[in-house]
Amino acid sequence: MFAVAARHGSYSAAASELCVTQAAVSQQIRNLEASLGCRLFVRRGAGMVLTSAGRELLPFAEQGLATLERGLARLEHAAGPLQLSVLPSLAARWLMPRLWRFAERHPRLELRLHPSQQLADFAGGEVDLAIRYGEGNYAGLHSEWLMSDTAFPVCSPALAARLQRVEDLISLPLVAGPEYAGVSWANWLALSGHEHILPRCRQLTVDDGNLGLEMVLAGQGVALSRSVLVADLLRQGRLCRPFASELTPKHRYYLVWRPDSPRLDDIATVRDWLKQEALQDRE
Template sequence: MLNPRLVTNRRLSGLRVFAVAARHGSYSAAASELCVTQAAVSQQIRNLEASLGCRLFVRRGSGMMLTTEGQVLLPFAEQGLAILERGLDRLAHPAAGPLQVSVLPSLAARWLMPRLWRFTETHPQLELRLQPSQQLADFAAGEVDLAIRYGEGHYPGLHSELLMSDTAFPVCAPALATRLQRVADLISLPLVAGPEYAGVSWANWLALSGNEHILPQCRQLTVDDGNLGLEMVLAGQGVALSRSVLVADLLRQGRLCRPFATELTPKHRYYLVWRPDSSRLNDITMVREWLKQEALESRE
């Protein structure tokens, strides 16, 4: 008596040959695709037919035609083999999980998060996991797949691509705008700012506007997180020197006002950064293209 497992293995092997031969309608063409001899194809088909107890092909001229039984079997064989291939591919290439994206907390809160739903809608197959942090993520340790960094774009061992530029200028709540008819009026309100970075500071902005002489009379409040500073300003607690990328949506919504036209150009810009040898380059490319499109639309 034949071993049932042996019969099953033979059938699986024969089914693949059967599906290829049926697609070509030729044993010789199937042999060429499978890199075996025509005799081997013929033998596999005969074995499969013997195990099933029916004919699957009949010769018609120089080709092979499916019998009624062969026509019944073919769609099931093709579907079964396709499912098996997907299972084997899943074992060889397990799901990579969410794409890890490092980003500054302020940029995540004020620019990226309000737009992220659009990525989720258009790319439901890829999950993004944001890592808001002031610290540079460690690519070497595998902590992150893609980062949005604010700097000069030079990162040894990594690829970088310009995402967007910004400017810096004062913003305030609409209720305070009427109190700021001229730059000197800033003396009467708290000036909110983050630590000086990339040349963005109240001292530099006041110097650019020709009003550096009022700096000693101003009350400055420094916060570590630019988003926290904006929350204070939205609550009417002062005037913030903020970057255009972070406040563009708030200005369009009328939640903030820009009392003065003078603007600083920071020394740094936003860059996309990733490892050139990453195993997830296709996913990274997908996210990069989406981010660049969002950056382009946000400037319009």
Template sequence: MTARLPSLNGLRAFEAAARHLSFTNAAAELNVTQTAISHQIRRLEEELGVRLFVRQNRALALTPEAREYLPGIRAAFNDLRLATDRLLRKDDDHVLTVSTLASLAAKWLLPRLSAFQEAHPGIDVRITTSTSLVDFGKGDVDAAIRYGRGHWAGLRADWLMADELFPVCSPALASGDKPLHCPQDLANHTLLHSSGGYDDDWRLWLTAAGLPANISRQPGVSFDLIFVTVQAAIDGIGVAMGRTSYVEADIAKGRLVVPFKIALPADAGFYLVSPKSRADPPKLRAFRQWLKTSGQGKA
């Protein structure tokens, strides 16, 4: 039996309120009243049987369930916009569609994208998120940012950056009643894990630090998106295994700290990939050059 989809208006209200963390700002964006947003969110919560928002010291915060739900909803609306653009635009010479992982888009690419738009106002960038490999044969996506070793048949792969692996946590957790002075102190903390290709990160780092790998099997919390794992670390739920591209902005802004000085180089990296047969139109050439230069600067 196919599950009934929840209200589209409720999903729009949820996505806007989650992005702004404000019902007032979401109402202004969607040109409705704050009361309407509240009603739509309440109805959506009733449909799903899940609470999505909580009030914390007059601030609005997402529940853990909402944090897991949001990337998929955001990606769905992005796909709707892309489909509409393809339907209505006959000339796509200035529309650049890039596919990447939801977590990388949220934590690394989107904070930098305004700089590209300022430098190239004539190029309309569309970001679509997916964990699946792109089927370039369909012609919907111009390029993808993917993690690997750079060897994909029929594709041009341009190196962007490498990652390092190292534990991260909230400042409050690092200096709390169970401080993190040395790696052995991890035995007293909840470890946060990410699936989807990152399952082995903790074991690799613990081995490099000279600690028993079975520490990674102690009771912890697992997430299917590294973006959600990082947010859980920011919220003080436990210690996450960070990767440079996903945590550098949060470290710079003081939301995360690095309790130890041991970092493990990853054996792969991020690449911009595109079909060799159409890898060099002006819009993609400009984006590639930006990613290799200013795109790698701090967000």
């Protein structure tokens, strides 16, 4: 009540904000003054003005209220699901098939995914944790390396027999996303020593890597995809890798979160699980 009364310079205005009577505010202030042994307010006209002791006490009272509000906000936020931002392609091809293991191991911690191409808004409190594909330097945020990948052509088993040589790519549509982190058909063909065939190739560009893989699974072309996204499909025999050459992208996958997050314990739980899943893929 002291801080509210000081802000308004009025017991009646403080009472209105706090939904109590003016007498209750006055009594609480008198009790505080009695316990401190000094006056905090003096009446001036129709209002109440802080004494020198009151002015000295006010910043500490406001700081205490702010700390309490942050603590209550943390308790409220910690009660809900942990919000995880992730690229749609990584969510669909790598994370979703593994989530049942997380649910079995941590039944009391709900994980809610936010698939998006946009960077997560940590400042606005939209997410608690993100998997970002980049260089790992994010101002004001903590980041830890999760996994790396490579990029190479993949196709359906039905098309694999038609790809005996790199030059055979001329006869099939080449599926790729926009060039990012150095991953492009032009760079892969240059790496394999066949950049001269690029002008004769038909390229289909899609914004979503998962959509490109769906096209290739349907036998509609050859995709230049990332190892993280196609590892399960290769193990299952649903896709084939016709050529050995592979690009090393300039970027890697990082786990990112606010160092002052109210959910550091839950973030650590999810981080440890994600790192274990990534480690199993490398073994």
